[in-house]
Amino acid sequence: xxxxxxxxxxxxxxxxxxxxxxxxxxxxxxxxxxxxxxxxxxxxxxxxxxxxxxxxxxxxxxxxxxxxxxxxxxxxxxxxxxxxxxxxxxxxxxxxxxxxxxxxxxxxxxxxxxxxxxxxxxxxxxxxxxxxxxxxxxxxxxxx
Amino acid sequence: xxxxxxxxxxxxxxxxxxxxxxxxxxxxxxxxxxxxxxxxxxxxxxxxxxxxxxxxxxxxxxxxxxxxxxxxxxxxxxxxxxxxxxxxxxxxxxxxxxxxxxxxxxxxxxxxxxxxxxxxxxxxxxxxxxxxxxxxxxxxxxxx
DNA sequence: ACCATTTCCATAGCGCCCTATACAACATGC
DNA sequence: GCATGTTGTATAGGGCGCTATGGAAATGGT
Numbered sequence: 001x002x003x004x005x006x007x008x009x010x011x012x013x014x015x016x017x018x019x020x021x022x023x024x025x026x027x028x029x030x031x032x033x034x035x036x037x038x039x040x041x042x043x044x045x046x047x048x049x050x051x052x053x054x055x056x057x058x059x060x061x062x063x064x065x066x067x068x069x070x071x072x073x074x075x076x077x078x079x080x081x082x083x084x085x086x087x088x089x090x091x092x093x094x095x096x097x098x099x100x101x102x103x104x105x106x107x108x109x110x111x112x113x114x115x116x117x118x119x120x121x122x123x124x125x126x127x128x129x130x131x132x133x134x135x136x137x138x139x140x141x142x143x144x
Numbered sequence: 145x146x147x148x149x150x151x152x153x154x155x156x157x158x159x160x161x162x163x164x165x166x167x168x169x170x171x172x173x174x175x176x177x178x179x180x181x182x183x184x185x186x187x188x189x190x191x192x193x194x195x196x197x198x199x200x201x202x203x204x205x206x207x208x209x210x211x212x213x214x215x216x217x218x219x220x221x222x223x224x225x226x227x228x229x230x231x232x233x234x235x236x237x238x239x240x241x242x243x244x245x246x247x248x249x250x251x252x253x254x255x256x257x258x259x260x261x262x263x264x265x266x267x268x269x270x271x272x273x274x275x276x277x278x279x280x281x282x283x284x285x286x287x288x
Numbered sequence: 289a290c291c292a293t294t295t296c297c298a299t300a301g302c303g304c305c306c307t308a309t310a311c312a313a314c315a316t317g318c
Numbered sequence: 319g320c321a322t323g324t325t326g327t328a329t330a331g332g333g334c335g336c337t338a339t340g341g342a343a344a345t346g347g348t
Binding site: 006007008009010011012013014015016017018019022037058111112115116117118119123124126127128130131132133134135136137 | 150151152153154155156157158159160161162163166202255259260262268270271272274275277
């Protein structure tokens with residue numbers, strides 16, 4: 001029956017499905033899914049610049065600027081301009097954001113677990129391998 | 145090193161990556177990725193209602209209404225109200241949209257092929273099986 | 289010193305997803 | 319027959335991704 005299963009649309013659907021699960025887990029914390037990657041970066045090292053976040057997370061600069069604006073509006077971060085270079089703004093977590101780290105980490109783990117629940121651990125591992133190949137093959141596939 | 149590879153974010157990234165590839169393939173046709181699912185439904189059977197499209201494609205009703213509004217604006221569809229029931233609007237393709245079917249089909253196949261290129265066919269098949277399990281497990285997991 | 293370029297960030301505008309709400313048209317109960 | 323409920327769409331508003339553009343601060347060449 002299902003001879004051409006159309007993998008790509010499935011992935012898009014799963015991405016939306018996971019976003020919904022994660023959003024539900026994050027709602028009690030007052031966080032949104034899009035804020036998480038930036039928060040994780042800043043939890044590991046506070047004071048990064050926007051350019052550093054853009055480089056670490058694979059999003060466009062404008063996307064990051066907008067996400068940071070929402071996070072500032074929500075009282076999660078402050079942007080302080082560097083003394084020695086007026087272009088650069090270091091992103092600093094507020095006490096509120098620092099206090100959310102443990103709970104957020106648990107929420108992410110719950111979301112990931114719920115998302116992957118239909119697969120057994122061994123299958124999850126093989127799935128991850130395939131996805132990594134796809135992700136690495138997609139960008140800069142040319143060359144060795 | 146990579147003990148918890150974080151599968152879900154990978155899927156989100158791949159979904160964005162595929163969207164970019166598909167968008168590039170569709171651009172010459174004047175179509176956008178979000179219009180495709182509705183178009184495919186209508187190519188297979190013209191005149192479906194919005195409710196039928198919502199049921200077939202897994203999106204919210206409001207999302208479909210907005211997508212259809214953009215498609216109407218772009219001259220791809222017409223919405224005609226049913227004679228016997230003033231609530232219902234049958235969605236009909238324009239000649240322009242009908243003429244794009246073959247090219248769009250090829251564009252989708254090219255996008256899918258480019259996306260999956262890093263994996264060999266056998267791996268693609270196993271990946272598809274995993275994803276189907278996830279997709280089916282995610283929605284309505286309760287019951288038999 | 290100055291002009292051109294580069295670097296870093298912000299803004300405008302759009303696509304597509306969501307929830308919540310509004311509203312018109314049909315269906316039903318009494 | 320009329321109020322009540324249900325059904326099919328539309329609208330409002332927001333998140334998060336993108337491209338394109340603008341602007342301010344540093345840098346580099348002459």
